[in-house]
Amino acid sequence: MSLRRLFWLIAFWLTAAAIALLSAAPPKAGPSHIRIPVWVESANSGTVKAADMSATLEGSSSRVVGVKGPGDDLMLLVVLDLVDDLTLNAVAKQALMEQIGRLPASTYVGLMRAQDGLKVLADPSPDRAPVLEAVQNLPVSGKAGLLDTVEASGRIADAILNKASVRVAVLYVTDSEVQNYREDFTNPVINSSDSHDLSRRFPEALVQEKISKLKGSLAGQQAPLFVVHLRYRSDRLNEAYQIGLKQLAETTAGTSIFCRSTAEVPDAIRSILETISTHYSVTVALPERLPKTVQVQLTASGAEGENLALSYRTRLAIREK
Secondary structure, three states, X not given: OOHHHHHHHHHHHHHHOHHHHHHOOOOOOOOOEEEEEEEEOOOOOOOOOHHHEEEEEOOEEEXXXXXXOOOOOEEEEEEEEOOOOHHHHHHHHHHHHHHHHOXXXXXXXXXXXXXXXXXXXXXXXXXXXXXXXXXXXXXXXOOOOHHHHHHHHHHHHHHHHHHOOOEEEEEEEEOOOHHHOOOOOOOOOXXXXXXXXXXXXXXXXXXXXXXXXXXXXXXXXXOOEEEEEOOOOOOHHHHHHHHHHHHHHHHOOOOEEEOOOHHHHHHHHHHHHHHHHOXXXXXXXXXXXOOOEEEEEEEEEOOOOOEOXXXXXXXXXXXXX
16 A cells, blocks of 8 residues: 555544544553654664664563664655744745755655644655645645644554554644634633732643643654744743643654744754654564553664664653554
């Protein structure tokens, strides 16, 4: 089955069956393996293979089933959440098109939009023309959608990851601010005459609560999440929101970049795509009995037998099938 057809089947299944899945009782069977994104930080490490790696889950040795590295296929799901400054977003769109155009043919790029739920703009494909055209023609309007769609995009990514022998990553390019969501995160003052009103003292409480819930959900996501935010905002509420976005990415072993000027945007997009392209996806077998959240330890040896420096997530929630 082609990666394009697989993506569409998964996306259709997740959309059509969402209500049924949420209402159904969760099955008892657990997954047989997990996929862990890893970066090799040692210089001149060469290509790391499964035989070079060992894994420990909750203190017990686990078998490394397979390793997909920078030379293997990558499915990149790009989600655009652009609603504000036309000039800023024109720079971002141009930089994104240039960097996508430079990706190797082994990278399948799919494009979605975050406004009013996830919308597929271009099928995942090594053919760059449809993606570049969709980026170019994307309207910059609407409400911010990152918080509303990040769970759904992650589940699509994980479904692909579990069905296909590819690396998978999700990249959000966003200019979102917390006041531009349909949901009100401003935590307005309830009693303006009461100086002890907690809503006055903690205006960021609602956005922090939303982020906390999403972190709990993303703790079981295996595909890494990356965020390029085009406009850093320094007010208290947006700082809490931006800290939250950083935490969401880090929960999945991904990273985030926040641009403080238009000039920083092209390099931010280039840097994040380089980070995505260089990650390994390590498949580790799971024993039958594990707690809901496991401690992960990975080691790898280089060509000369030396231990390689690795960067990866050390805790992962185990989702039921």
